[in-house]
Amino acid sequence: MPNLTLAVVLVAGSATVASGGMTLGELVAFVSLQLMLIWPIESLGWIIANAQEAMTAADRIYEVLDTPPSIVDRPGAVTVAESRGHVRFEKVGFTYPGTDAPVLRRIDLDVRPGETLAIVGATGCGKTSLVSLLPRLYDVTGGRITLDGRDIRDIQLDSLRRLVGMAFEDPTLFSMSVRENLTLGRRETTDDEIYEALRVAQADFVYDLPWGLDTRIGEQGLSLSGGQRQRLALARAVIGHPRVLVLDDPLSALDVHTEALVEEALARVLHGTTALLVVHRPSTVALADRVALLDGGEIAAIGTHSELLETVPAYRAALSAEALGVPDDVVSR
């Protein structure tokens, strides 16, 4: 294409020069200017192609940026610094986004300040979903949850999560120092508080790591065993004495001996702290003042461990030690 126009210019130009309409120098200058034009015109094609690519990429990025966070502070949400720790679930229903089947239906619970409530139920009955609602990792889809009588959605998210300490079934540790993993960036935490929390969680193994609290753990650092990770996650939850504790089966990966030690220390922490405790094991139930049996997304029974053990057959099936304690039963099958 550029050569075509060059040919035309050359023929016409030569004719003009021949007839004296322009000088030879002018023609040379013109042709050399024209040659300079070739590259920008050629690259136009590439620029258009690149622009198309960028537009598609920009669409993708906007898809993400345009997704509004579903859990945000309501207008007029207040900061709560202190709490008595009175937690109430009022007709709470919950359905995971994008699914039809509700996970939880009309849950009514009243956890008094300082009380420890254990949640027991079969695998997949919604225990983890239930306790995730309190720190607002998900929002209820029906009813409401209150803290000291105030809907938790009217409390600033940041202060709510400051009041509620958590440990999950699957402890997540980041590639950071132990200290940073425990405080997660809260600068106000002192080494004494860390020490205290590690003691409760029976995680003093930290002090035996090569650089103590400064040792990097997680994906890019030192690998810890399942039990060690779980104890750190527990320490993270109890650090700074949160008013409300949510512990999702926090002792599952501990050996019997450590579990007993952690339970003992945890009993002291739980005294005076409101706590929701997801429990799979009879031994951990002992930590709770009351137990709620969750079945099919509803509260099937609520009461003390011994009450339920006596009166509710489903509870016995879920937690009774006998079934496990008698291996002969297993053998005979």
Add this chain to the structure above:
Amino acid sequence: MSSADSWRGRAADGAADQTLAETGSVVRLRARSRVLLGSLIRPHRRALGLAIGLLLLQNAAGMAGPYLVMLGIDRGIPPLRDNGDMTPLIAIATAFLAAAAGEYLGKRGFLILSARIGQAVLLDLRQRVYDHFQRLSVDFHERYTSGRVVARLTSDMDSIAELVDGGIDDLVLAGLSVLSVAGILLWLDAPLAAVTLLAFPFLLWLSRWFARASARAYRRTREAVALVIVHFVESLGGIRAVQAFRREPRNQQIFEDLNDDYRQANLHAFRLIAIYSPGIKVIGNIAIAVVLTYGGWQVMHGHTEIGVLAAFLLYLRRFFEPMQELSQFYNVLQSATAALEKLAGVLDEKPAVPEPATAAALPAGGGGALTFRSVCFHYRPDQPILPTLDLDVPAGQTVALVGPTGAGKSTIAKLVARFYDPVGGTVTLDGIDLREVADADLRRAVVMVTQENHLFSGTVADNIRFGRPGSSDEEVAKAARAIGADAFIEALPHGYDTDVHRRGGRLSAGQRQLVAFARAFLADPTVLILDEATSSLDVPSERLVQRALRTILRERTALVIAHRLSTVEIADRVLVLEAGRIVEDGPPDDLIAGGGRYADLHRQWRDSLV
């Protein structure tokens, strides 16, 4: 470690985030990345030759332009001016048209062919890197992190894509232009050409400087972008914990720093181009000025025709313009080389548990007898995990490993599954050293179920079938029934066809575990390892599994690690470990009666059952 970085903490090995190969010298890095590039391009030699041929056609056609201009001025205009004869000019214009057509066809053919070559190279590279990542042992991945893997496969790949997409074009065309124009210049007017070539030492000097500086700069950008992606992947992977503990602001601050580092690294690279690229242009322009002065003087004295000088100047522009493109190509090459260095580093990494060169077959019908002979293992020499272990597990025996955290229980399991090789001694299966067994055979023979088993997005059935690919729906359902997982699966909205979502997020931990058991059952291995496999189960699920365990463990060798002694009680034999040594060994009932450590543990556990 600066104070701003203290959150990272100290790692045992400062270079833990590099591949071993990356610690080599810079010269070796370069050399290896060139070897990699060579091996990628070699299969396409012929196609590349053809592409270059097409380029030559395009180039030759394009180059004819200025020469035809000269002909037009020197041979076409005088006849037209003197006697109105258009014929020479029309002949020249026709030649011009032919050249234009040649340029069009050459370019079109080249673009199609070079795109094909470029995409084939990228396909090959991605495949090689992915295959290699899959082959590298667990310990490599524990060190390297998933974020880095993502960086290697995305941003490094992009940087190489940029080279292969436009690179061949730029390099060959620009290189050819420069060379052929140099030839024409020499032929047109040797003294003027000699003057032009004086620019070369300066060009070379500038390019050498740029090569060194930009190699460093681009290495930095590759590492910076990897850190950005690592942080992204890791913090979003743990988003529950991040939100629950209000770590967002801190994460944001860390990300800002990493992101800014990346920006700075890129800016630095751009600053280098900002010196190099205009530098090339300035040298070119000075050369043109010198040629004009000298050439004008020559024309004035009648040593050169004015048409020759005009053509010379036009060619000169065509000489330095591709120089500009060459400098840009060089820049892209430097950036891609830095990425290639990283990928070559990964490809050079040897799996810590290499596949044997000549594999020994496991004896057919072998029952799975395991033997540890003077096995010694440690991650760091100063911290022995297993000092020296001798152990015989007869075929079909179920052995429970009991002991405190860090006693070496999981290490024994990992040695049997060959996630690691022993530092000293041998582990044999049916008399064959595990190091001599082909990977595929070993994975079929030994299956491990751990506390957290990975489920992939897909249906429940797919996830179970993972144990033995190709098994029928009935076999899958049978495995689920044998484990007792059928009840919960059938209660799911779409039964076996329910999508479990990423990492099995749709299912509870206990349900995931049941799926993992069904998967192991379907796999039907000779040796089954259960490493804390029942600890996340609730009592009813464990009861279910416990019944199934009898079925699963029958007729195969099993190692069971569990702190729930309910799982241990079904073992034929219990080993109590302490600091990597076996301190008690015997049938569970004997040990309980014997009143040793196991008896203590057992009593504690009994008490804990309320």
